[in-house]
Amino acid sequence: MRKYQHIQWDVEHVMMSLLEQANGLTGTLLQHMSIDNYRLKASLDQALNKYPKAQYESTQLYATPRIQAISQF
DSSP states (O other), rough: OOOTOOOOEHHHHHEEEEEEEHOOHHHHHHHHHOHHHHHHHHHHHHHHHHHOOOOOOOOOEOOOOHHHHHHTO
16 A cells, blocks of 8 residues: 555455465465456556555555455455
């Protein structure tokens, strides 16, 4: 999220983090499902670059309603 200058974290941030883990389970599972991790990461990067950027550096990160809904499972 710091890379993107966001003060909110959302589902796309979580998915990108999972994909960026070296030898992570998510990337391995997606490869077994014949999903191109590089294309998925590129799509996520493109989406994340469209999010509003902070005008200042914040130490506080806020969860979006979508993340809050996921955390209830």
